Amino acid sequence: MATDIPNLTKVPQGARLDESYRLKRAKKAALAAFLGGMLEYYDFFIYATAASLVFSHIFFPEGNATVSLMASFATFGVAYVARPFGAVVFGHLGDRLGRKNTLVLTLMLMGGATFSIGLLPTFGQVGYIAPGLLVLLRLLQGLSAGAETAGSSTLTMEESPVGRRGFFPSFAMSGISAGIVLASLVFIPVAAMDEAARFAWGWRIPFLLSVVVMVVAMLVRRSLEEPEVFEDEVKAQASGKEKEKAPFLVMLKTHPAQFVQISLMSFQCVTNTLMQAFGLAYAVSVGIPAATMLVVSIAGNIIAIFSQPFSAYLSDRFGRRPIFIAGIMASGLLIWVYFWSISTANIALIFVTSIAITAGSYAVSNAVYPAWFSELFNVKVRYSGVAIGLQVGILCAGFTPMLATALVGQVPSNYGPAAWIVAGSSIVAAIGAIWARETYKTPLSELGNPVD
Template sequence: MNASPQATRQPVRAASAAFIGTMIEWYDFYIYATAAALVFGELYFPSHDPFVSTMASFATFAVGFFARPLGGVIFGHLGDRIGRKKALMTTLMMMGVATVCVGLLPSYTKVGVLAPVLLVLLRVVQGVAVGGEWGGAVLMAGEHAPKGRRTFFASFAQLGSPAGLILSLIAFRAVTSMPHDDFIAYGWRLPFLASAVLLAVGIFIRIGVNESPEFQREKEAKRTVELPIAEVFRSSGALVALCIGANTIGIAGVYFTNTFMISYTTQNIGVSKSLILDCLFAVAIIQFLSQPLAAWLAEKIGGARFLKLAAFAAMLSPYPMFTLVQSGSRLSMIVGIALAVVCMASFYSVIAGFVSGVFPVRVRYSAISLSYQVCGAIAGGLTPLAGTSLAHKFTGQWWPLAVFYTCLAGISLSCIVALDALKHRRADAPEALPAR
């Protein structure tokens, strides 16, 4: 019996919805990151020392990452128990509402200490939302994929990250061209308020996607479990630990080359805010174009082999990046950052499909969300803080930052090697093995 036209369109529709939904969520996340680097220190954490204000601002950025594992557990449970689609609709609503509220939040001079407190609370809501979003988006795309195409289709959820970055940079590039006083008074709020429109678009698109067919089969066969997260710890603890480490460079690298690089170049090299935002915009386009190519290539040569090569290249990439960035010229900065970003983004594009095939369907949402979000809390949340601290301690020297980046990529490489070895040792358990 032939599949209905609607059923045959669902893989493409699911991949498109994963892309659009994650693009919106990451837009919301990135505009906060950009504002944290540019204005939050001044508006919500005023201090006589810009370093102290920047560190306090990045601390609120880190709070969102620490909330992400909680979101992964909560929505992983809901996604494994009641369905991927319902969980994803909820995360999108939470993120959109919290982001708009940030845009309406009064500054420290208006309401005092209440302002940073509310900012932190809204950041926690954002963190919980994005903590539940990633796993569901990856699974909706990957579990709708035709046989043998999980890696490529799941990569569309990863493609939302550079797309969200591009949108956020466009938004902030527009408002940073305003006079400084206008930018500080209200201009920075406009990208946050625009999220209301994106939220409506995202909800409209996701309504048209069916529930994951793999989850539906598990539910109909009554193979779902009462407490998925407990099952994950009982049967797959070692796999979770390795997947946490494997995700490191894909997460930390983004915030190193984007969030931290904004403050590093403006404060340590002396380039203008508009110049670094222009450079990051060009690099984000390069990332957006390179990720689908990486996913396609990984399907040809094998996911594990590709991830090892990408992680090794990422270990080498920060040295030419910093050499070129130090010049302060537009072209050199674009080329330098792009070298690191292409290596990191190639890894990031493929890792989602790889880890989603490691775990059985009945606990997959919980397991991959926990793995990714715990890594996000540690590697993503602390990377801008660690980078800022190293830049402050080793003023005028970039090599400690490059070594730090190499170590991040090395963690991912070692964990991929271990996962691949474990895969071969567990060849008699197909359900637990990475999808090819």
């Protein structure tokens, strides 16, 4: 480009960054968030898909099909147990040592664990060692995921210009949609394989290909700088103020209400988790080809890549609360139509309702939370607050596919329990949103409560 952009290292100490340079940094942070979200949910979705279609056959002993599927979904859910621990550890590092380096570490951990899953032996080869190794790697994925979205959202929000703090962080969510699209495209030929080839080697391909996404995301992420507001805080601490030794504990002391609020609002993620994991297995159980459901997912998530930034733009114009609540309540209603359409194998209606949720109602609430959750906390405890609070709903969401499988059983018409899980979670999230502070017009320096 002809325009010269100054390097951050050449900016005089204490000087304010001009708006054009700030915008450039925001765009780079948004790109890094997009790629990090893509890797996280590429990994998430290939695991969810493999847990639905493959793992119950190759990592567990033969027997009752429903029990094997529940065991497979249990390995899916075990990562969500590790997420809170990852949130505490990496949230601490992010608030003390910086956003950038912490996010590089989480990216390496996630990518390495996912690639290694593609190399695992099966139950037929090593017995119970196979599911044991699967659980171990899934736990490592969970540790990383516990801080990835929170960290990228925090960094991007802190880099965003006034009036666009909702828009730029939403690209982390668009990256998630792109990751699901990419994973679905990779898994379509795997799902179309004959069963013997799919179980023998085909399922490994999506996991091994994750290394490509990881390398691209790493190159961008390593070029980031620390947000100015965080660097200012580091300088203030270096000039005499004692650095907070345990941001998590300080956060609980100074922001207890905000922590509970985002813990409640985090239940909005149940919609996506249940649709992507349980919805696929449920559809296959009523005779709908897995490839068809993957195409449905691709269609909704392609549109969501664009609808989420637009929804976040609306939250910059009209506020976080009304946009978020509109999205989650619509999801709680539409989910009934979605599961009914699957139970009747109505492919056209499945397409319509899936897109209406994935690219519509869920995309609306999902696009708002990266900025809103970050805006509720002081810079000193922001990473920890978002990372740990977000895990409450995500932890519960991780086990909803297993719970729905148990409640629905093998009766296609009994989709009510699965729909109620989503509807109930939407109500919980709405309560948190009604309680939470509106922040879209609050200056960056005034966000959160004082932390002395």
